[in-house]
Amino acid sequence: MAGPPVVGFVLDGVGTKRLVVRAVGPGLSDYGVADALADPDLSLIRDAVELARNDGWEAANAELFSSLGAFALAPGSSDAALVTTLGAGVFTTPVGNGGDSGVVLLEVYDTEGAVGTTELTNTSTRALVGTGDATLNTGFVIAGTGTIKLLMRTIGPTLSEFDVVGVLADPTMSWISGGEVVATNDDWGKATNAAEIAAAAISTGAFTLAEESKDAAILIELPAGVYSVVTEGVEQTVGTALVELYRVP
Numbered sequence: 001m002a003g004p005p006v007v008g009f010v011l012d013g014v015g016t017k018r019l020v021v022r023a024v025g026p027g028l029s030d031y032g033v034a035d036a037l038a039d040p041d042l043s044l045i046r047d048a049v050e051l052a053r054n055d056g057w058e059a060a061n062a063e064l065f066s067s068l069g070a071f072a073l074a075p076g077s078s079d080a081a082l083v084t085t086l087g088a089g090v091f092t093t094p095v096g097n098g099g100d101s102g103v104v105l106l107e108v109y110d111t112e113g114a115v116g117t118t119e120l121t122n123t124s125t126r127a128l129v130g131t132g133d134a135t136l137n138t139g140f141v142i143a144g145t146g147t148i149k150l151l152m153r154t155i156g157p158t159l160s161e162f163d164v165v166g167v168l169a170d171p172t173m174s175w176i177s178g179g180e181v182v183a184t185n186d187d188w189g190k191a192t193n194a195a196e197i198a199a200a201a202i203s204t205g206a207f208t209l210a211e212e213s214k215d216a217a218i219l220i221e222l223p224a225g226v227y228s229v230v231t232e233g234v235e236q237t238v239g240t241a242l243v244e245l246y247r248v249p
Contacts, residue, residue: 005127006094007106013088013118020068020109022057022081023095027073028105035134037095037102042080045092055096057081068109069141088118103134113143122204124244129156129168129231131238136231138243142224149248151200153188153217154231156241158209168239170214174230182227186234188217204246219248 011017021044025037041055057079064083066072073079082093095104110120129136142148152175156168172186185191189211197219201208209215216231231243 004095004097005104005106005125006092007108008090008092008122008124008126009108009120010090010122011086011088011118012121015118016085016087017118017120018083018085018111019120020061020064020070020081020083020107020111021093022065022070022073022079022105022107022109023093024073024079024105024107025102026077027071027079028103030074033103035102037097037104038100039078039097040080040104041096042082043094043096044082044084045094046089052082052084054080054082058083064111068111070107070109119247121247122245124242126240126242129171129233129238129241131232131236134238136241136243137228138231138245139226139228140245141226142222144224147221147223149200149219149221151197151204151206151217151219151244151246151248152229153201153206153209153215153244153246154229154241155209155215155244156233156239157214158207159240159242164240166239168231168233168241169237170234171216171241172232172234173216173218173243174232175218175220176228176230177222177225182222183218183220185216185218187213188215189213191217193219200246200248204248206244206246 023040023042028036044052156171175183
């Protein structure tokens with residue numbers, strides 16, 4: 001059985017950065033999502049210590065959400081959100097479900113952008129990859145000028161080496177912008193730039209993948225814009241996967 005979805009992120013540098021993390025369940029019903037998680041709760045954890053928890057977002061944060069371009073949540077809804085200021089470190093934000101199941105949207109917002117000396121260098125999501133509305137979709141926004149090099153990996157079978165059960169045996173990933181597919185991958189070791197992908201993993205501190213593994217990865221340089229990555233199982237298979245996004249130096 002798959003565990004609850006978990007978002008992870010890494011802050012690097014000195015000083016602090018203010019972030020917003022949201023777990024939207026009932027708010028998804030306004031966008032035609034069936035079977036949304038009725039009452040998610042959200043925790044913030046570092047080094048196995050719970051730093052904060054929310055079950056029912058605070059109305060006082062509505063203006064902040066709007067300023068970040070986040071869609072509005074209905075007053076009094078059971079969606080969850082945390083607004084927090086953090087220093088450098090590795091953090092996870094597991095979602096509780098009260099024993100229920102359903103579709104949930106996990107979001108992380110950097111409220112300060114390029115301001116300051118602390119950067120959001122890595123984000124990840126571990127969740128069950130299903131079919132239809134339960135397909136795993138990872139979205140992100142790049143702001144500013146110029147381009148940025150990113151490494152996106154979808155880890156399925158290699159998770160079994162970390163004692164994860166029910167893994168997605170053969171994931172595929174599609175990188176989408178403006179409704180158009182920008183890049184795709186199925187089996188990272190067969191990509192034409194596999195050597196560059198392996199080097200980027202080393203430079204970012206990502207764990208090593210066997211060249212023959214069925215995990216997927218894309219290394220790409222992108223301008224500012226709104227992007228999404230769709231993770232599916234080959235032949236409609238399902239299972240747990242870890243989707244990682246790294247900023248490549």
